[in-house]
Amino acid sequence: MLRPLLLWASENAWLRERMPRLPFVRRAVRRFMPGEDAPAAFAAAAEIQRQRMGCVLTLLGENVRNAADTEAVVRHYLEVIHEIQTRRLDAEVSVKLTHLGLDFDPALAETNLGTIAAAAAAAGQEVGVDMEGSAFTDRTLTLFRRVRATHANVGLCLQSYLRRTAADLDSLRALRPTIRLVKGAYAEPATIAFADKAEVDAEFLRLAQRLLSARTAEGPRVILGTHDRRLIAEIITWATAQGIPALAYEFHMLYGIGREEQRRLAAAGHRVCVLISYGAAWFPWYMRRLAERPANLWFVVKSLFAG
Ligand SMILES: Cc1cc2nc3c(=O)[nH]c(=O)nc-3n(C[C@H](O)[C@H](O)[C@H](O)COP(=O)(O)OP(=O)(O)OC[C@H]3O[C@@H](n4cnc5c(N)ncnc54)[C@H](O)[C@@H]3O)c2cc1C
Numbered sequence: 201m202l203r204p205l206l207l208w209a210s211e212n213a214w215l216r217e218r219m220p221r222l223p224f225v226r227r228a229v230r231r232f233m234p235g236e237d238a239p240a241a242f243a244a245a246a247e248i249q250r251q252r253m254g255c256v257l258t259l260l261g262e263n264v265r266n267a268a269d270t271e272a273v274v275r276h277y278l279e280v281i282h283e284i285q286t287r288r289l290d291a292e293v294s295v296k297l298t299h300l301g302l303d304f305d306p307a308l309a310e311t312n313l314g315t316i317a318a319a320a321a322a323a324g325q326e327v328g329v330d331m332e333g334s335a336f337t338d339r340t341l342t343l344f345r346r347v348r349a350t351h352a353n354v355g356l357c358l359q360s361y362l363r364r365t366a367a368d369l370d371s372l373r374a375l376r377p378t379i380r381l382v383k384g385a386y387a388e389p390a391t392i393a394f395a396d397k398a399e400v401d402a403e404f405l406r407l408a409q410r411l412l413s414a415r416t417a418e419g420p421r422v423i424l425g426t427h428d429r430r431l432i433a434e435i436i437t438w439a440t441a442q443g444i445p446a447l448a449y450e451f452h453m454l455y456g457i458g459r460e461e462q463r464r465l466a467a468a469g470h471r472v473c474v475l476i477s478y479g480a481a482w483f484p485w486y487m488r489r490l491a492e493r494p495a496n497l498w499f500v501v502k503s504l505f506a507g
Contacts, residue, residue: 202494207387210487220483227503229486231496232456233260233478238280241478244455245289253462253472255291256328256452257284260479263298270301270312277316285323293320294328294357294380294475297340310343317351326378326421331357333386334393341368348375355421359384360404361393369410380423380452381407385488401431408435412444422449425475427458432465446470454489 209215219225234244238259245255259276277293284291293316300312313329320327329344331337344356355378358365362384369379383400384393394400404426411422412435424435432451439449450471453462466472477485490496 202497203491204387206487206491206494210484210491216483220480224504224506225500227506228500229482231499232454232486232489233482234455234476235478236480236482237478238276238283241476242283242287242289244476245291246287248474248476249290251463251466253290253466253474255289256294256473256475257291258294258296258330258475258477259299260477260485261299261481262296262332262484263303264301265304267301267305267308270299270308273299274312274315278319281316281319281323281325284325292325292327294330296330296332297343298332298336302336302339302343306339306343310346313343313347313354314351317347317354321351321353326353326355327351328378328380328423329354329356331359331382331384334362334388337362337364337368341371344377345372345375348377354378355380355423357382357425358407360407361388361400363392363394365403365407366410369407373414376420378419378421378423379411380425381411382425383428385492401428404428404431405434405438408449409438412439412442412449415444415448423452423473424449425452427453427461429458429461432461436470457489 234240241257245257248255257280259273261273264270264273277295280293295313295316297309297313301309317327329340331340344354348354356372357380358368360381360383372379381404383404394403408422408424415422424432426432446469450473451465452473452475455474455476462472462474
């Protein structure tokens with residue numbers, strides 16, 4: 201019941217305008233976000249690195265409407281890439297294509313991603329491309345293929361809840377890109393997405409096995425973006441039985457979620473990275489985090505009284 205409501209709220213302009221001003225909502229969001237600016241993200245990344253884990257940094261924002269806004273986003277990412285290098289952080293950036301202009305000018309978004317990818321390559325870093333709602337899947341794949349043709353350091357996120365993802369993976373096979381597999385965070389109709397959680401999980405396992413089977417010692421990186429302990433255990437058991445070494449794949453989790461599991465996996469010799477999102481435009485992203493686990497609403501209620 202609550203999930204569709206929260207996902208509806210994530211796209212509501214009236215709420216997006218007003219909710220982030222409420223102090224108790226601002227307090228609650230801190231659970232998933234170290235702060236609104238890049239220095240807060242760098243400090244969190246340094247702390248996570250001390251715990252022998254890596255980080256992925258994302259400036260929050262999506263569906264920007266004009267070229268000047270995308271320019272500011274690109275400038276921001278170029279600075280972040282430079283800071284990651286200067287501070288010797290074990291980190292890379294991940295971007296949303298609608299933050300770079302995909303919504304209104306795909307050619308501009310392509311140029312913007314190319315600029316970020318070139319700077320990252322010069323700094324020895326990869327760049328992840330997030331996957332947004334299904335209205336953008338085709339455009340994201342088209343743009344990704346174009347940029348990947350000249351920038352080998354660009355990877356892509358795919359969602360196991362979409363029925364099309366197995367075919368998309370086939371179509372990307374020749375490129376051998378880094379893939380970050382996730383379950384998917386948006387409201388999608390049952391015609392294109394598995395509605396049943398068990399089906400989404402089973403598809404995640406199948407796709408993870410395909411990615412791992414296709415991988416060689418030279419790569420590509422296989423990133424499993426999930427906090428699902430049962431799935432993680434199943435994948436490790438399967439990979440171990442196939443003789444696939446622990447460092448052949450990575451577990452990525454969101455900042456503030458599954459901290460114990462992150463540390464447990466890292467201590468067991470797995471590569472673990474924490475995705476740190478930061479920035480002022482956190483409302484739609486935060487609503488999606490609440491939708492993933494409506495019990496999180498309790499933290500919002502508690503922060504109402506935490507003064
Ligand atoms: C690194 C990373 C990158 C991502 N990138 C994208 C992307 O580009 N596009 C996209 O559509 N989605 C993305 N997602 C979100 C993803 O699609 C899922 O919505 C999210 O990860 C929840 O699914 P789960 O795999 O953790 O499994 P679930 O079955 O949803 O959760 C498993 C367990 O994890 C814990 N958990 C999960 N979510 C939360 C939460 N919000 N708060 C507290 N506990 C929680 C709970 O204990 C839950 O029982 C990303 C997720 C990660 C980890």
